Amino acid sequence: MIDARDFEQLEKHLFEVPVSFRQDMRVPARFYADKELLKGVVADNSLQQLINTATLPGIVKYALAMPDIHQGYGFPIGGVVATELPHGIISPGGVGYDINCGVRLLATHLNQEEINPYLDDLATILYSNCPSGIGKGGNIKLKGGELDKVMTAGAKWAVKRGYGSEADLERTEESGCLAGADPGKVSQRAKDRGKGQVGTLGAGNHFIELDVVHRVFDESVAQRIGLFQGQIAVQIHCGSRGLGHQICGDYVKQFQKMITIYGLNLPDRELVCAPLSSSDGQDYLSAMKAAANYAFANRQVLAFHIRRSFEQVLAGKVSNHHIFQIYDIAHNMAKVETHHIDGRQVRVCVHRKGATRAFGPGSAELPSVYRDIGQPVLVPGSMGTASWVLVGTEASMDQTFGSTCHGAGRTMSRKKAKKTIRGATLREALEGRGILIRAGSMSGLAEEAPEAYKDVDRVVEVVHGAGIAKKVAKLKPIAVIKG
C-alpha cells in the first residue's frame, strides 16, 4: 500500500508520486485532492492503479487522476492519460467497458412551484417511458443495416429519425457524432447485444434525475447556457450499453497478444494496448467511436422519451412544458486531440476513464454558442445529494489535457453498501427529504446510497480551487428514476 511518504504536495490541491517511485514508471503520477479526500485515495488500490498507468508506452507529462479518483480495474476511475502520436498507445481498458458513458443535461422553463403538483405523475411516467433495468430492451426495433447507421451517425441518426433537433446536436460533445466510426470493426456479438437497447437506461449507477437549480455561482455563464436559480432541469446518465461492453471486452481479449507482439511490460493485463499507428490500434479506435456514437444516440432517444413524458403530464397545465438541451458530455473515452505541451503543439490520444473533457474558452472544438465561455462540464453527484455544472478553463488546458472530474467517486464497496444499507429504508429517507424515487431494484438502490460516495461538493471545490474547472451552478434532486 502507498502512503503519504510516497508522494509530495506540489500545490494546495495537487500531489505527485515521483517517477523514481517505481522503476517501470515513465512519468510521474499526479492527483488532485484535499486533506479529506486524500484519506480515501490511500485507502484502496486507486493510487497503485494510477501509478500503473504511468508505465504505458508513449505517455506524456504525467499520469493524472481527478479528485473523484477511486479503485477501478486497469486505470483508476478518475484517470487521465495522454499518449503522443503516432506511436503512443491506445488502451481499450483505459476507456473502460461502458464506452462514452456520459451525462446529458436538459433544462425546462419551469420552476419548482409550477411542477410540484405534477411531480409524482411525472416521475411515474418517466419510469414507464424510459426503459431501465437489466435485460430490458428499448421500444426501437432496428431493422437491416440501421444499427450500422446508429454507430456511424450517433445522435445525428436519432435527430434524423425525429428524436430531437439540430439545437440538441449543437449542444452535444462532438455534435453527437465522432467521425471515423467503423461498424465493420464491431463484432456480431456486440451488435447482437446492442440492437435492442437503443433508448434504454440500463442498471447500476445509471439514472434519470429531475433537479432544481439550487444555487447559481456564475450568473453570466449560467444565463448564457440557459440556467437560472429555482429552475427545473433533467439529467441523464448512461452509456453505450451492451454494445460498448462487448466492444471493450473483444478488444481487451484481442490485445492480450500485443504483450508478446510489442514486448509490452505491463503491470496489469487490463492495461493491454496497441500503438495508434498500428492497424490494431486503429481498429479499436474505429470500434470505440462506433460505441461512442451509439451512446450519443442512446442519450438522444432517452431525451426524446423525457420530452414525451413532459408533454403527456404537463401540456396545457403549465406555462411552457418544453425542454431544451444544455450539453451532453462523455466521461469514458479516448480522443485524439492537440495540446500545447512544453512549448509545442502535440497530437495526443487522451484517455479519460471517469473524467470529463473540460476545454477552456476559445477552444475550436466547442460549439460557437459556448466557445467564449468554455465547455460546460456536467458532474452528477451521488443519489440524493447534489450535482454540478462547471465550465472548462485555460488552466485545465495547461494542467490536465483539458480534463476535470466526472462525479463524486465511490468510497464504499457495493458489497458493503448492500450489507449496511437497506434499499427500502433509503427510499423512505430520500422521500422524507422530498426526493421521489422510482427504482426497479431495491438492492440496486442501496448500492448507490449517498453514504457509499465521496462528498461531491468537496470534489468540486478541489477542481474549482485547482482551477481545472469553474463553478457555475449547483443542482439538487427532486426525483430519481433508475433500473
Added chain:
Amino acid sequence: MDRRPEVHRKMGFEEIEHTADRALRIFGIDLQELFNSAAQGMIGLMVADVSKVPLEVEKSIELAAIDAESLLVEWLSELAYWAETEMLVFNELRIQNLTATHLQASVLGGKVPELKKHIKAVTYHNLKIIKTARGLEATIVFDV
C-alpha cells in the same frame, strides 16, 4: 467494521471488497474445479436463489483463448452474455474438455424472471491463476 469475507468454501469462491465493482476470489483443486467455482460465484452474484433456476435449456459451449486466464474470462463472459441477452442462467455446468487454451462444455439452465446484478463485463484486472498448497486460485473483477 465487519471485514470477514463471505466464504463459500464448499462452492469454491468468496466475494472480496472492491470499491467500484464486484470481485471474487475463486479456488479449485484443478483448472476444471476453478472454472466451475468461478461460474458458480458469478451466478451467485446474478441470481438471488440459484435453486430456483429451471433446468430446461441446454447449450454446448466451445471456446479457445491464448492462455488459461483468457479462457476463464471467455468462459464467464459467455455465461454473462446469455444472462444479459436472453435472461438465461446456466447453473449446471458440465465441463467435458479443458486445457489451458481450449474449453468444451455442456451447460444446463433456464430463463429467470429477473437478475439481481448485471455483469457488464469480466475484466482481466490483475488476473492470474496461481498455484497454492490447495490447488489453484485467482481473483476476478467484474464490471457491474
